[in-house]
Amino acid sequence: xxxxxxxxxxxxxxxAPAKPRTDLGKGWLGKTLAGxxxxxxxxxxxxxxxxLPDTKYNTVFDKYQIAMWMVPPIWLAVLSFCYxxxxxxxxxxxxxxxxxxxxxxxxxxxx
Amino acid sequence: MKIRKEVLDIYKAVHTxxxxxxxxxxxxxFYAGALTVFKHDLAAWVAAPVQDTRPVDLHDAxxxxxxxxxxxxxxxxxxxxxxxxxxxxxxxxxxxxPDGARQYLANFDASxxxxxxxxxxxxxxxxxxxxxxxxxxxxxxxxxGILVIxxxxxMYGLALVSGLIILLPSLVKDLFALRPGKNLKxxxxxxxxxLGFFSLPFHLVIALTTVVFAFHDQIxxxxxxxxxxxxxxxxxxxxxxxxQVPSLAAKAGGPPxxxxxxxxxxxxxxxxxxxxxxxxxxxYMDYHDLxxxxxxxxxxxxxxxxxxxxxxxxxxxxxxxxxxNASYLPGYTDGWTSxxxxxxxxxxxxxxxxAVQWIYFLLAIxxxxxxxxxxxxxxESRRRRAQDKGLPEQKTSVRVMSALTVxxxxxxxxxxxxxxVAGKWLHGNVASLNTWHVIxxxxxxxxxxxxxxxxxxxxxxxxxxWLCVAxxxxxxxxxxxxxxxxxxxxxxxxxxxxxxxxxxxLAGAACLAWMALATRRRQKHGQxxxxxxxxxx
Numbered sequence: 337x338x339x340x341x342x343x344x345x346x347x348x349x350x351x352a353p354a355k356p357r358t359d360l361g362k363g364w365l366g367k368t369l370a371g372x373x374x375x376x377x378x379x380x381x382x383x384x385x386x387x388l389p390d391t392k393y394n395t396v397f398d399k400y401q402i403a404m405w406m407v408p409p410i411w412l413a414v415l416s417f418c419y420x421x422x423x424x425x426x427x428x429x430x431x432x433x434x435x436x437x438x439x440x441x442x443x444x445x446x447x
Numbered sequence: 448m449k450i451r452k453e454v455l456d457i458y459k460a461v462h463t464x465x466x467x468x469x470x471x472x473x474x475x476x477f478y479a480g481a482l483t484v485f486k487h488d489l490a491a492w493v494a495a496p497v498q499d500t501r502p503v504d505l506h507d508a509x510x511x512x513x514x515x516x517x518x519x520x521x522x523x524x525x526x527x528x529x530x531x532x533x534x535x536x537x538x539x540x541x542x543x544x545p546d547g548a549r550q551y552l553a554n555f556d557a558s559x560x561x562x563x564x565x566x567x568x569x570x571x572x573x574x575x576x577x578x579x580x581x582x583x584x585x586x587x588x589x590x591x592g593i594l595v596i597x598x599x600x601x602m603y604g605l606a607l608v609s610g611l612i613i614l615l616p617s618l619v620k621d622l623f624a625l626r627p628g629k630n631l632k633x634x635x636x637x638x639x640x641x642l643g644f645f646s647l648p649f650h651l652v653i654a655l656t657t658v659v660f661a662f663h664d665q666i667x668x669x670x671x672x673x674x675x676x677x678x679x680x681x682x683x684x685x686x687x688x689x690x691q692v693p694s695l696a697a698k699a700g701g702p703p704x705x706x707x708x709x710x711x712x713x714x715x716x717x718x719x720x721x722x723x724x725x726x727x728x729x730x731y732m733d734y735h736d737l738x739x740x741x742x743x744x745x746x747x748x749x750x751x752x753x754x755x756x757x758x759x760x761x762x763x764x765x766x767x768x769x770x771x772n773a774s775y776l777p778g779y780t781d782g783w784t785s786x787x788x789x790x791x792x793x794x795x796x797x798x799x800x801x802a803v804q805w806i807y808f809l810l811a812i813x814x815x816x817x818x819x820x821x822x823x824x825x826x827e828s829r830r831r832r833a834q835d836k837g838l839p840e841q842k843t844s845v846r847v848m849s850a851l852t853v854x855x856x857x858x859x860x861x862x863x864x865x866x867x868v869a870g871k872w873l874h875g876n877v878a879s880l881n882t883w884h885v886i887x888x889x890x891x892x893x894x895x896x897x898x899x900x901x902x903x904x905x906x907x908x909x910x911x912x913w914l915c916v917a918x919x920x921x922x923x924x925x926x927x928x929x930x931x932x933x934x935x936x937x938x939x940x941x942x943x944x945x946x947x948x949x950x951x952x953l954a955g956a957a958c959l960a961w962m963a964l965a966t967r968r969r970q971k972h973g974q975x976x977x978x979x980x981x982x983x984x
Contacts, residue, residue: 360457380666384674391674392681397774398783400682403674404666405790408658412601416608419457439673446674 366424368415374431375414379407381438384446392447448615455613462609465602467825467848470818471855472582472599477818478859479579481811484796484804485948486572487533492922492948493870494535494569496938499562502538503528503554509712511540514561515553516737522551523738528713529731534940535569543568548879570881571870578863578888580660586889597661604654607647614640631974632827639820642813649810650817656794688781690773692763693722710737711768716746719768720761724778726750727759734765743771750777751800754785754792815856822852826978833976841978849904849978851896857911858895860959862888864918864952871925871937891918905970905979912963919959922952 383403390396414431421427482489503511508528516523522542532538540553550568555561581592582599614621622644625637643650659666671679694715717729729748736742744765747758755775762772773779780788792798796807826849831839866888870880877883895914899907926949929937939945969979 360453361460364457364460380669380673383670387674391676392678394682394685396783397685397688398787400670400675400679401787402783403670404663405659405787407666408604408655408662412604412608412655412658415601416605419461420454442674 360419360422363424363427364419367418367421367427370421370424370427370431371415371418374428374435375411375418376407377435378414378431378438379410381435381442382410383407384442385438388442388445389447448618450612450616455616458609458612462606462613463825465606465609466818466821469599469602469606470822471851472584472596473603474815474818474856475582475859476579476596476599477811477815478856479575479582479863481808481815482863483576483579484808484811485951486575487535488944488948489575489867490569490572491534491940491942491944492926493571493867494533494940495566495874496534496940497537497552497564497566499552499554499564500532500537501554502532503540505530505714505717506712507555508540508714509710511553511555511561512710512734515540515563518561519551519553519563520738524736526734526737527731528734530717531728531730534942534945535572548881567880569870571867571884574866574881574884574888575863583859583889583892586885593661597658600654600657600661604651604658607643607650607654610643611647614644618644629974631977632824635820635823635827639817639824642817642820646810646813646817650814652793653814656790659790660794687772687774688779690723690770690776690779692719692768692770694719695768708766710765711763716744716763716768720746720776723773724750724761724776726752727777730758737765742766749797751798753777753780753798754788755797756788756791757795757797819852819856822848826852830978831976833974838976845978846904847900850899850907853904853908853911854896854899855892857899857908857915858892861895861911861915861918862891864915864922864955865891868918868921868925871929875936908979909963909966909970912959912966916956916959916963919952920956923949923956 383406384391386406387394387400387403390399394400418427418431421430512526512528515526519542524542526540526542528540529536529538537552541550543550547570548567550566552564552566553561577589577592581589581596584592584595621637621640623641625634625641627634667679671677675682713732716732720727720729727748727750729746731747733745733747734742735744742765743762745760745762747760749755750759753759755777759775759777761770761776761779763770774781774784775788796804826845829845830841831845833839866884869883869887873880873883891914895911898911901907902910925937926939926945928935929939939949966979969977973980
């Protein structure tokens with residue numbers, strides 16, 4: 337196929353039904369809330385995993401302070417990228433699901 | 448880098464909204480933050496001279512403390528032995544009234560008698576710091592203001608991430624471009640992007656550490672419930688790694704040192720610290736709860752060769768001389784604690800000495816400009832442009848935002864300078880100078896905002912810039928008057944810290960005067976449909 341044909345093919349392909357553009361701004365409030373609350377929950381759970389196996393009878397000095405320090409970066413990361421979900425419901429389901437599953441797993445693993 | 452348009456659209460919206468909501472508060476926090484780097488020098492500039500500045504004889508310090516405690520048992524809770532005098536604080540023994548309004552200074556006079564002097568200590572260092580930590584939100588409640596700033600800092604973090612995302616597609620093309628010309632928005636955008644991108648690491652560090660400082664209690668409380676199941680106290684009270692103190696090492700193995708009623712001579716503790724950490728320069732010793740079961744003394748100081756948490760310190764037992772916690776003493780920080788010192792030092796510029804302090808000062812001023820230019824961009828992209836039928840009436844949102852930007856930013860600058868100067872002019876005429884520092888700041892700040900609304904952004908900007916020039920130039924002028932005419936009751940402290948503030952203020956006033964002239968020029972010769980043009984017919 338030469339270049340002209342290639343262009344022809346592209347031209348004919350263009351009018352094909354364009355994929356409807358998703359407006360990610362729709363549901364921004366719901367997404368922001370999901371990112372804020374679930375992001376905080378996920379960050380706290382991550383700090384819980386970090387503390388394993390020292391949540392009790394810890395012998396590592398100052399480790400618990402690092403566990404506090406790691407919460408804001410993870411929180412901000414989840415909040416920053418929650419807008420990439422197609423809508424607010426999906427944001428809540430994914431992030432909320434991750435929070436619940438993460439917390440359950442933490443409780444199983446925690447001493 | 449290619450990013451889908453709908454992704455760019457949402458992050459543009461996120462950037463605009465977080466920026467416009469948080470920008471003005473961040474301007475204040477950054478301007479005051481830049482000054483916080485030098486807060487002790489500002490306090491040294493304003494502090495009234497103390498009559499008796501004779502330093503405590505360190506070899507007599509334990510006797511001085513014991514006699515003081517006999518005369519004033521209420522001092523046992525919090526007693527400070529200052530080792531390095533500044534204009535604001537002589538190298539004497541001091542403590543404060545419970546509300547912090549009065550300070551008592553103790554020393555022996557020439558005949559060896561205990562003398563206690565009382566005064567109002569200057570709170571300028573703390574006031575600048577509080578303005579930085581709260582952006583002046585919620586006057587009267589620092590705690591509430593700090594929580595507000597916690598949320599502002601989250602928005603700031605979100606603005607950084609979204610700003611980076613929307614910059615990525617044109618990063619290579621635009622980063623080194625600065626396009627001055629008729630399209631003002633393009634020029635401001637180039638400046639905003641270049642500044643934001645190159646100082647991004649600094650801003651990310653500041654945003655995240657600020658969220659930690661604002662919410663650490665709440666995060667710990669939540670972790671206590673969900674992670675430690677109520678047992679966080681065990682983590683909190685875990686003893687620090689043991690460090691043997693040299694002067695006690697000889698007696699090691701013998702019976703444990705008796706917790707006598709005799710204070711260990713401060714000179715002995717300092718000698719121990721010198722041996723443990725030779726580069727550590729002690730500034731003051733903070734004795735806590737001397738009359739309780741758990742007395743302690745924190746020896747604070749600096750060692751610019753180390754990353755420090757706020758400053759460096761060691762906690763020792765004042766009656767036995769044992770080391771309680773050396774984990775922040777330079778050379779004795781290890782494990783997770785060394786990460787903590789890095790996090791703190793990166794926010795407080797407590798590493799590398801004066802060079803890093805000046806870099807942080809400039810980064811913070813540049814940060815303040817980043818937020819200011821962000822607001823300008825918002826205004827430039829929303830203003831109505833001139834059509835053929837004359838100059839348009841600007842939208843209310845544009846008028847309000849431009850007046851608010853001018854009033855808040857310039858009001859903060861003028862307010863801080865005026866508040867500092869007031870400390871000298873009102874000295875001796877008011878009951879509490881520290882109260883008046885706050886009153887003067889808020890008065891100038893709110894009147895400036897009102898002025899910007901009353902006169903409009905354009906005229907208001909020039910007039911308020913001249914106010915900033917006047918208030919800031921008054922700092923070195925006050926020193927000059929104090930030096931030439933001491934009869935006025937004004938004074939100029941001779942220390943290099945106080946002189947440095949005079950020089951810095953003079954340079955600042957010159958910058959502000961240049962800005963005032965430039966703004967005036969734009970009023971007259973700039974684009975007539977700009978919000979910065981002089982009032983139209």
